[in-house]
Amino acid sequence: MATDLSRFRQTFIDESRDGLDAMEAGLLGLERGQADADTINAIFRAAHSIKGGAGTFGFGTIAAFTHRVETLLDEVRAGSRAATAELIAALLAAVDVLRGLIDGAAAGASDDPSACVDVAARLQALLDRQPAVAGPAVPAGPADTAPAGWRIRFAPQPEMVAGGNDPVRLLRELATLGEATVVADRSRLPALEALDPEALHLAWTVTLTGPAATREAILAVFEWVEGECELDVAPLEARRDAVSPASAAPAPTAPPAAGGGGPPAPAVGRGAAAPVPGDATSLRVSTAQLDELGNLVGELVITQSMLGQIGRDFEPRRLEQLLSGLAQLERNTRELQESVMRIRMVPISFAFNRFPRMVHDISARLGKKVHLRVTGEGTELDKTVIEKIGDPLVHLVRNALDHGIEPPEERRAAGKPEEATLTLAACHRGGEIVVEIADDGRGIARERVRAKAVERGIIAADAALSDEQVLDLIWHPGFSTASEVSDLSGRGVGMDVVRRNIQALGGGVELRSREGAGTAVAIRLPLTLAILDGQLARLGAQVFVVPLVSIVESLKIDPGQLGELAGRAQVYRLRSDYIPVLRAADAFGIPASAGSAGGMLMVVESDGRRAGIVVDELLAQQQVVIKSLEANFRAVPGLSGATILGDGTVALILDVPGLIGMTHRGGDGSRHGHPRDGLAVAA
Amino acid sequence: MPSILAVDDSPSMRQMVRFTLAEGGYEVVEATDGAEALALARQRTVNLVLTDINMPNMDGITLVRELRQLPAYKGVPLLLLTTESAPEKKAEGKAAGATGWIVKPFSPEQLLATIRKVLG
Numbered sequence: 001m002a003t004d005l006s007r008f009r010q011t012f013i014d015e016s017r018d019g020l021d022a023m024e025a026g027l028l029g030l031e032r033g034q035a036d037a038d039t040i041n042a043i044f045r046a047a048h049s050i051k052g053g054a055g056t057f058g059f060g061t062i063a064a065f066t067h068r069v070e071t072l073l074d075e076v077r078a079g080s081r082a083a084t085a086e087l088i089a090a091l092l093a094a095v096d097v098l099r100g101l102i103d104g105a106a107a108g109a110s111d112d113p114s115a116c117v118d119v120a121a122r123l124q125a126l127l128d129r130q131p132a133v134a135g136p137a138v139p140a141g142p143a144d145t146a147p148a149g150w151r152i153r154f155a156p157q158p159e160m161v162a163g164g165n166d167p168v169r170l171l172r173e174l175a176t177l178g179e180a181t182v183v184a185d186r187s188r189l190p191a192l193e194a195l196d197p198e199a200l201h202l203a204w205t206v207t208l209t210g211p212a213a214t215r216e217a218i219l220a221v222f223e224w225v226e227g228e229c230e231l232d233v234a235p236l237e238a239r240r241d242a243v244s245p246a247s248a249a250p251a252p253t254a255p256p257a258a259g260g261g262g263p264p265a266p267a268v269g270r271g272a273a274a275p276v277p278g279d280a281t282s283l284r285v286s287t288a289q290l291d292e293l294g295n296l297v298g299e300l301v302i303t304q305s306m307l308g309q310i311g312r313d314f315e316p317r318r319l320e321q322l323l324s325g326l327a328q329l330e331r332n333t334r335e336l337q338e339s340v341m342r343i344r345m346v347p348i349s350f351a352f353n354r355f356p357r358m359v360h361d362i363s364a365r366l367g368k369k370v371h372l373r374v375t376g377e378g379t380e381l382d383k384t385v386i387e388k389i390g391d392p393l394v395h396l397v398r399n400a401l402d403h404g405i406e407p408p409e410e411r412r413a414a415g416k417p418e419e420a421t422l423t424l425a426a427c428h429r430g431g432e433i434v435v436e437i438a439d440d441g442r443g444i445a446r447e448r449v450r451a452k453a454v455e456r457g458i459i460a461a462d463a464a465l466s467d468e469q470v471l472d473l474i475w476h477p478g479f480s481t482a483s484e485v486s487d488l489s490g491r492g493v494g495m496d497v498v499r500r501n502i503q504a505l506g507g508g509v510e511l512r513s514r515e516g517a518g519t520a521v522a523i524r525l526p527l528t529l530a531i532l533d534g535q536l537a538r539l540g541a542q543v544f545v546v547p548l549v550s551i552v553e554s555l556k557i558d559p560g561q562l563g564e565l566a567g568r569a570q571v572y573r574l575r576s577d578y579i580p581v582l583r584a585a586d587a588f589g590i591p592a593s594a595g596s597a598g599g600m601l602m603v604v605e606s607d608g609r610r611a612g613i614v615v616d617e618l619l620a621q622q623q624v625v626i627k628s629l630e631a632n633f634r635a636v637p638g639l640s641g642a643t644i645l646g647d648g649t650v651a652l653i654l655d656v657p658g659l660i661g662m663t664h665r666g667g668d669g670s671r672h673g674h675p676r677d678g679l680a681v682a683a
Numbered sequence: 684m685p686s687i688l689a690v691d692d693s694p695s696m697r698q699m700v701r702f703t704l705a706e707g708g709y710e711v712v713e714a715t716d717g718a719e720a721l722a723l724a725r726q727r728t729v730n731l732v733l734t735d736i737n738m739p740n741m742d743g744i745t746l747v748r749e750l751r752q753l754p755a756y757k758g759v760p761l762l763l764l765t766t767e768s769a770p771e772k773k774a775e776g777k778a779a780g781a782t783g784w785i786v787k788p789f790s791p792e793q794l795l796a797t798i799r800k801v802l803g
Binding site for chain 2: 005007008009011012014015042044045048049051052053054055056057063161162163164165169173198223224227228
């Protein structure tokens, strides 16, 4: 049976990535002085598993490279090697190399040994410097020239069978090597009343002839019972001279294939890896979740057959049955939907994992001391959201390291501990997830922000701005706080891009900062992107969906409260406030409908800013499944997606943050610029 | 159908072992570490145990030692999955009561040949 090992490779790749993350986390812990046995064992185990799997699944380069890593770790584990900074740095570099090799394997590239030469040399240098435990067993000595045959005396200890080794199996195996004549020696057999049925009292002498019967092959048969028997293997011509009391077998060597073991010593195939079906979009699902799905589908099938039966011979008096069947269908569908949505949820640690290493590397490069504190990493979020917040998070963390956190001298001078604390926290708040990136650094200097904004022409030199308004300038497109562009943060990506990316996910960003005390950025994210609680509203002949979370209130328009501002923009007086008005029908070029005389005003809010959207009529509230406009049509400013309603028509989903951004830009000039371009706003 | 308890913390290894042994006509029960395996073994007796050595919670050597204490596991073959870099583990395993070992890396064919040899 030749088994195709490639089917297991994806699992190996996934688990190796997890293992590398665990190694990295452990090594960083070790560096902080967390040198307990659990940490070291966890690092070792990860390396050990990767090596074992790589060898088994045909990734020779990975196995050979990891062998060095494992040997070093084994010495640390045994206490014969100290976990020096140099060693940890080399092992971290090895983790990076392995990530590259695993990525290569995932992409189906053949092993490229050159990718790991430098780091392999570094590891080897460390291994050479402190000759510790001896390397792997030396391969077997010179092969015997086969004599005509062998006489084998095999006298097991009475307890051998309890260890699971059956002498009959051993004799049978011996017989596969050639022609065997077996003679039992019953001399040790006690009298019946003294007989212990669980003990072995027999011994055997086997005469074995045949070309396959080499000394190695014979010793291999007895490899597992070495030490549990007396064994003497002598060539037939020779006299039986030495009977070793404990073991006649030479030093344990790697067993030949017939011994049931693997190939000897570092047996790593050098063959190129076969292409792996690359699947970066896979998701691991627990069997319990799959079972649950299976159950729900089973129930759905039962409901369906019940409804089918009602439908086949329907009579009015069975209406009640039909209704209860439909109710059951609705419940099944909802449960199935919830179950499927739960599978999409993954812990945010998937996005947080890269930071310990990143903070370690960057702070070392900048000469800053930073302690990273991570909380709530088990908080679950939709997989798509997790994938998309990665870049914004990296940007914010880099900003904190680069600009927020001071060098140790400066911190000491300010009376702060030299080691800064950077916190990454995630938690549930209402129907949303809040992710916060906070540092205890120098905070944002309002004067510098102001000066920069004036220099860039974003505000007038004499503009009177509140503290909050000054901070708000940071989100302005093209604003960068870095006086000089560093290679870390200054990549031409501003905070406005961070905000835009978060808003594209249906979330929001808030910034708090106190000079001298630190900065915190809170990111609010929806739990999922696929389903939305929506308010349906009619505009002319079209139905639109407005996300329920962004609606503050809806009211009948009182024409007396409508006003014009600066000639173009329309505002509505809402109690003591004025809010900009968005005539969505005009904005999307929908012909004015008969109901334009009255209409409803939906007051929506995003990022603390409000606007009123004029619609003809409010319809039902319902959950809608979001379909991507980009994937099916193209991105349209002011719309975040589409959905299909119960009657089969397509309804467009309004992008409230985007629309509000547009009204504010149209309304009060450049102060709150929103990067989205497009459609003219208001009547 | 002879049953085999396969213990390994690596999902890919478990997958490979399960697939190979199931193809070979064995019933396979899985555990992800020694502690889970021991709990399983107390509930039911299997015909053979195949265990990795390095695992969280309880390692393979301890598992073997614990299993040998159970009356039901006297004489049941307990095999260790070991690596060529750890010859001392074989001796340690034997001392704990292991029947034998399979050296990693191994091919599915080698695995099946060894199991066939032991279970007949």
